[in-house]
Amino acid sequence: MASSMPTAPGELASGSILQRIMSGRQENLLLCLAISVFALYPLVDELFDIGRLGSMGSIMIYVLLAMGLNIVVGYAGLLDLGYAAFFAIGAYTMGLLTSPKSFFIKEGYVPEWLQHFWPALAVSWVVAAIFGVLLGAPTLRLRGDYLAIVTLGFGEIVPNFFLNAEKITNGTLGLNPVGKPSTFTIFGHKFAFAPTDQDNWYWLILAICVLSLFMIRRFYNSRLGRTWQAVREDEIAAASMGVNLVRTKLWAFALGASFAGFAGSLSAAYFQYVHPANFEFIVSITILSMVVLGGIGNIYGVIAGALLIGFFDRILTEELTPPLNSLGDALSIDFLANHNLTQDKFLIFGLALVLTMLLRPEGLFPSARRKAEFHPEEDKISEHEQQQMYDIREMDEPAVGERA
Amino acid sequence: MTLLQLHDVHAYYGNIHALKGITIDVDQGEIVTLIGSNGAGKTTTLRTISGLMHPRSGAILLNGARIDATQPHDVTRLGIVQSPEGRRVFSRMTVLENLEMGAFVHGKADPNDLNRVFDLFPRLKERESQKAGTLSGGEQQMLAMGRALMGKPQILLLDEPSMGLSPILVEGIFSIIQEINAQGTTVLLVEQNALMALTVANRGYVLQTGEIVLSDTAENLRKDESVRKAYLGE
Numbered sequence: 001m002a003s004s005m006p007t008a009p010g011e012l013a014s015g016s017i018l019q020r021i022m023s024g025r026q027e028n029l030l031l032c033l034a035i036s037v038f039a040l041y042p043l044v045d046e047l048f049d050i051g052r053l054g055s056m057g058s059i060m061i062y063v064l065l066a067m068g069l070n071i072v073v074g075y076a077g078l079l080d081l082g083y084a085a086f087f088a089i090g091a092y093t094m095g096l097l098t099s100p101k102s103f104f105i106k107e108g109y110v111p112e113w114l115q116h117f118w119p120a121l122a123v124s125w126v127v128a129a130i131f132g133v134l135l136g137a138p139t140l141r142l143r144g145d146y147l148a149i150v151t152l153g154f155g156e157i158v159p160n161f162f163l164n165a166e167k168i169t170n171g172t173l174g175l176n177p178v179g180k181p182s183t184f185t186i187f188g189h190k191f192a193f194a195p196t197d198q199d200n201w202y203w204l205i206l207a208i209c210v211l212s213l214f215m216i217r218r219f220y221n222s223r224l225g226r227t228w229q230a231v232r233e234d235e236i237a238a239a240s241m242g243v244n245l246v247r248t249k250l251w252a253f254a255l256g257a258s259f260a261g262f263a264g265s266l267s268a269a270y271f272q273y274v275h276p277a278n279f280e281f282i283v284s285i286t287i288l289s290m291v292v293l294g295g296i297g298n299i300y301g302v303i304a305g306a307l308l309i310g311f312f313d314r315i316l317t318e319e320l321t322p323p324l325n326s327l328g329d330a331l332s333i334d335f336l337a338n339h340n341l342t343q344d345k346f347l348i349f350g351l352a353l354v355l356t357m358l359l360r361p362e363g364l365f366p367s368a369r370r371k372a373e374f375h376p377e378e379d380k381i382s383e384h385e386q387q388q389m390y391d392i393r394e395m396d397e398p399a400v401g402e403r404a
Numbered sequence: 405m406t407l408l409q410l411h412d413v414h415a416y417y418g419n420i421h422a423l424k425g426i427t428i429d430v431d432q433g434e435i436v437t438l439i440g441s442n443g444a445g446k447t448t449t450l451r452t453i454s455g456l457m458h459p460r461s462g463a464i465l466l467n468g469a470r471i472d473a474t475q476p477h478d479v480t481r482l483g484i485v486q487s488p489e490g491r492r493v494f495s496r497m498t499v500l501e502n503l504e505m506g507a508f509v510h511g512k513a514d515p516n517d518l519n520r521v522f523d524l525f526p527r528l529k530e531r532e533s534q535k536a537g538t539l540s541g542g543e544q545q546m547l548a549m550g551r552a553l554m555g556k557p558q559i560l561l562l563d564e565p566s567m568g569l570s571p572i573l574v575e576g577i578f579s580i581i582q583e584i585n586a587q588g589t590t591v592l593l594v595e596q597n598a599l600m601a602l603t604v605a606n607r608g609y610v611l612q613t614g615e616i617v618l619s620d621t622a623e624n625l626r627k628d629e630s631v632r633k634a635y636l637g638e
Contacts, residue, residue, distance in 0.1 A: 223511075230494055230505050237492035240454065242480030242509035242555065 035210055042199035052315055053198040059310030060205040061267050066290040066306035067209075067216055067299060068259030073288070074297035074367070075220060076252030077232035079148040082155020083287055085135075086128045086257040088279035090264020092162055092169060093124035095274035098179025103168040117181040121265050128261025129254040136253030140246055155284050163276040174275035178268045193269075201270055208266060212259050216299060224251055282346065286313070289349050293356050295363030304365055312348060317341040405432045406468075407590050408453070408484070408559055413462035413472075415452050422448045424614040425462070430559065430592055435585050437593040437601040437622065439635055440611035446594040447489055449611070450561050453592075454486045455479040466558075481509045483558035487565065491548040495537025499528055502536050502547055506554030513554060520587070521550040524580055542573040549580070559590040566597045578604050598635035602626045610635070 045053045065087060072080045096102045097110055097120040104110050113119065139150045162169045169175065181204065183192040191200045219225055227248045230238040239245055268274045286309065294305020321341045328336025356363065408430040415423040423445050430436045438446045451457050453464060455476040464472040466482055474482070485506075494502050503521060507513040522529040525546040531539060536547055545565055552560055562581065566574040578600050585591050595601035602608055602622045610618035610631060618631065625631050 226501070226505065227508070229497065233494045233496060234492050236456065237488055237494065238505075239456065239476040240480065240486045240488050240492075241505050241551070242477045244475070244477040
């Protein structure tokens with residue numbers, strides 16, 4: 001029978017083991033290079049007197065958030081519009097465990113050993129993951145738009161809860177100061193974490209980003225990662241293969257949330273301040289924009305998206321405002337002279353999102369699989385898939401006129 | 405020995421009474437076929453067996469143990485593996501990755517199973533690293549069956565394996581079903597192509613609007629006047 005079959009367009013053995021190893025090695029080499037470049041940034045910043053180290057720290061926190069959201073949205077295909085909730089939970093866990101303003105500290109509920117940065121960081125990772133499961137569990141029957149709406153609600157509830165639970169969270173006053181890592185020495189370099197030690201903070205955040213990157217890569221290449229792909233492609237087929245759909249999705253929610261927990265507790269310590277206004281809806285949307293712009297499902301694309309939007313958000317809009325204002329002065333146009341570009345950043349993100357959707361819906365650096373989904377004609381996939389859709393539709397149709 | 409037993413199974417889609425008391429026995433080593441026209445409840449019966457939906461009343465037993473409340477992933481673990489309707493291969497994964505997914509419940513793919521699948525379907529070996537979505541319809545059907553075999557089924561549920569395939573391919577697929585059975589796997593086959601199904605099967609059940617109207621050996625069903633008229637186009 002083999003000879004009677006039409007020959008499908010032959011794809012070269014793109015997944016052959018040799019090539020996999022080669023590309024894996026290349027990938028690691030490039031990755032090490034990129035990490036070293038980022039690790040050297042504080043020296044460059046000092047050398048050229050750029051003074052943007054603080055912004056780079058915030059951008060790295062964005063990177064962490066985008067990588068985490070990518071697990072939920074990119075790998076498992078579950079649209080989460082309330083991701084900032086987990087960011088908030090991470091930050092408040094750090095705050096409540098280490099800040100002298102915290103209700104739990106004042107009442108003496110927190111054991112002394114837990115009131116420090118490192119243990120609190122680990123705890124916030126776990127707490128965020130637990131809340132990921134708590135949110136995930138009731139929403140698993142929902143799909144697409146409906147899931148998005150529920151997560152949107154959760155994203156609103158959490159910051160509001162922290163705002164109104166004044167007795168515990170200090171409400172609108174926020175929590176300040178927050179615990180920070182104690183000074184330690186590696187290779188003769190003394191790492192201190194006063195607010196002025198921007199370079200040490202930057203390295204700390206970068207280190208946690210890199211650690212998270214390797215963890216997420218491990219997860220993605222594991223059995224669990226393969227399961228996420230299967231569930232995203234076809235839930236029924238995956239269930240037929242013995243995949244537990246509930247557990248697979250809960251893992252995605254839990255792991256996705258856990259990295260937001262890292263990001264939250266890091267940012268709490270970095271800014272020495274936790275306030276509900278830092279976790280509004282717009283934060284969730286900004287992170288989602290990074291994931292979409294960079295390329296859903298490809299962790300490097302997502303990192304690039306986060307760096308790009310972070311760069312716009314924290315650096316470019318600020319840097320461009322003074323020249324714009326002097327231009328306005330020179331031309332005596334009042335609007336330009338007084339306009340602050342940082343007010344426009346959401347306009348710019350919105351525009352970026354719309355343009356991405358129109359011009360490159362798979363993102364700037366898509367994963368191969370996602371690209372295939374958005375450009376089926378390039379993969380010679382559409383024909384068969386349309387046939388498959390047709391087959392299924394045929395079958396779902398109720399019987400017309402039973403034959404006896 | 406009875407491997408799989410459905411006893412007076414009633415199943416509903418909302419208010420629609422889809423299965424009205426189905427009783428089926430499948431013995432170890434048999435090929436049993438369910439035939440019937442569109443909407444008779446063939447696929448629903450398979451979905452109920454594999455746990456994708458649960459019967460409102462009645463019992464499903466595997467080796468004498470009830471499985472009618474079991475979740476689909478656990479049903480697979482127990483050795484009932486379905487090659488679902490419409491093939492449903494993972495189109496962005498390669499052929500090999502699809503087969504590995506088939507062995508999901510056993511952790512790693514067993515090389516013996518992999519060789520067995522490649523022996524049955526040499527075409528899959530050729531296309532090992534090709535994305536499943538780029539396969540032809542017939543190759544996708546082979547992959548769907550191969551993927552199910554990777555789960556080491558005690559009983560293989562095949563839903564419309566001939567759907568959308570050319571007559572010559574259909575013949576090939578059915579001869580492979582016989583081969584799989586000869587290797588020791590029990591098969592429950594759902595088909596609209598009644599003639600082919602009754603040619604390879606030992607026994608058959610005729611389903612009509614959610615009820616079993618006839619059950620006999622495949623040979624007798626092939627000779628049966630009403631079956632010939634309704635399903636064999638004579």
